[in-house]
Amino acid sequence: MSEKTELLYHVDGDLVPASEATVSVDDRGFRYGDAAFETLRAYGGTIFAWGRHVDRLERTCEALSLEHGLSTDDLRERIDATLAANDLADAYVRLSITRGVQPGKLTPQPEVDPTVVVYVKPLPRGGLEGERVWDEPATVRTVETRRMPDEAIPAGAKTHNYLNGILARAELRNRDEPADEALMRDLEGHVAEGATSNLFFVRDGTLHTPTADGPVLPGITRALVLELAAEGGISVREDRCDLEDVLAADEAFLTNRTWELRPVATLDGREIGGGPVTERLSRLYDERIEDACYR
Known part of the structure; x- marks a missing residue:
């Protein structure tokens, strides 16, 4: 992708320009940090260690008692669509699942309409022919x-x-x-x-x-x-x-x-x-x- 092209993020099923990507101020992820996330890397178009990330995401959601109802395939499709829309093969990927919008009370409600956001940004190639993202130790x-x-x-x-x-x-x-x-x-x-x-x-x-x-x-x-x-x-x-x-x-x-x-x-x-x-x-x-x- 061109450096001047605005990135597209995946927000609740839609690809939107980064400058227009928003969630509700009533979202529990915003109000309370009531959300799970994973930081992933795409190398050559492949999400490395995807299964391990899915397992940890599930453990986090269990710890939060967050029953989001989303399938692994659904989450992966959103990530793949975001990478493809941005023409990115090597990238930083962040997947977030919040408990969504609920009444403004601390106690979470059992019924969940989750907010799902996929955020990406380009990174250099990895592997044997790659380069580090950091300049110095x-x-x-x-x-x-x-x-x-x-x-x-x-x-x-x-x-x-x-x-x-x-x-x-x-x-x-x-x-x-x-x-x-x-x-x-x-x-x-x-x-x-x-x-x-x-x-x-x-x-x-x-x-x-x-x-x-x-x-x-x-x-x-x-x-x-x-x-x-x-x-x-x-x-x-x-x-x-x-x-x-x-x-x-x-x-x-x-x-x-x-x-x-x-x-x-x-x-x-x-x-x-x-x-x-x-x-x-x-x-x-x-x-x-x-x-x-x-x-």
Whole structure:
């Protein structure tokens, strides 16, 4: 698509220009963050790990008691139609399902007429011949904002309620030294995750990542990295990690669907960087993308 062409979004069954894409102010996704979403990537016209995203979306909707009544095929058709309308093969894709418009009361009603929105934007090619969406390894700083405990808000639910991450990123903005990502800890002080990313680090050849038994959203890219590490014979430990463990790491990187694997340049000003394990996993990830989406 041309850079000057306005993107089209899919809103409740209709393709509309981005500047005209709206939802009601009475929509519960707007009023309360009462909505589920997934961030996906299209590579060469293929939605990577579609089945995993569908499974997580269903788990989120179950956590919200949101019975939207939409089929997987219906959701996929809306995504495919949006990509086709924008002539996009490599793209960021966000799928949102809200509980829709209901009376202005906190208690959700069982009858749901969901609002469904598909938002897209172009991204570079991925895989072995692709390019990263980031220019440099990430600068990361810890923040005082703690990750919400699972007992308060289910950590595995990917909802529109992103206040926790917003507060963490706002802390970064209010500091003198800029950073790309905020690293949050749980209420006990253990390292949890970034505002929009999962954390990995390497010590003595072993790959570590905070356990998903804590307040961690187990990302799909995170799961794939763990699989690639196991297949590649890399020792892995999912455990409770202290900040000192990460600061003493030989390598560290962040994962999310858009960044894929992004090395950590510094944490709280201390240099860490990537290394052989990070590079190997990045290569294995690119190979998986290439095989699944471009060949």
